[in-house]
Amino acid sequence: MFKKIKRKLRYILFKKQIDLQNQQNQLQHERCKPWFAVKGDETLRFDYSLNNISIVFDLGGYKGEFAADIYNKYQSTIYVFEPIQSFYNIIKQQFADNPKIKAYQYGLAGQDQTMQISLTDNSSSVYIKSKLTETIQLKSIVDFIKTNNIDHIDLIKVNIEGGEYEVLEELIAHNMLPLFTNLQIQFHDFIIPNATERMKKIQAELSKTHHLTYQYEFVWENWTLKQ
Helix, strand or coil: CHHHHHHHHHHHHHHHHHHHHHHHHHHHHHHHHHHHHCCCCCCHHHCCCCCCCCEEEEECCCCCHHHHHHHHHHCCEEEEECCCHHHHHHHHHHCCCCCCEEEECCEEECCCEEEEEECCHHHCCCCCCCCCEEEEEEEEHHHHHHHCCCCCEEEEEECCCCCHHHHHHHHHHCCCHHHEEEEEECCCCCCCCCHHHHHHHHHHHHHHHEEEEEEECCCEEEEEECC
16 A cells, blocks of 8 residues: 555656646747747857957857857857767867867866766756766866966857856856956756846846847847947
8 A cells, every 4th residue: 555655656746747847848948939030049149240369168068069150150269168078079079170179178167076967968967867977077267267368258158057157156256257258148947946036146247247139038148248
């Protein structure tokens, strides 16, 4: 009898999780419709005043598509950060003969740390549990910028599956937002507690130094440095 009750409770919990996941997927699908309508992945994400002396940071390099598209259009110097071994290997091989694209096998974060990340393709995250995981290295974005004597970054793309909050909050804490001419950010909500509250606080700080050029909430948004 007790075993039957446990099985029933597990089934109820599992069904609730599936229902919640379906609701979240549907909500994100609706959020993306306006973005897809303007073909944002082909237009807005690559419409910048960059050139061959511009500096670009790509946080969440995945398989290097964004870096390749930016380089092909502007020939900028691009720093690509990708902590997952298999994705890093793809990036490293793809740009092996291009000294202007610099690949790093770690992610940028608020501080140096070692973590477990879920291996869920382009949704891989330290905030998601999965059966397949990998140990990754994260390094302080503030220390990286200072150590490499970088005094400006024309564009930073941030798509790191929940890690964006820590990165941006650390930049704010060190008054480093003015180093960035453009910040292209994908905020995530379902995997982060108090995501909306944290996002709005970050946006309030961004608005002091930058102005919003486009915003598709929890899809993509861009902030440009005020003149």
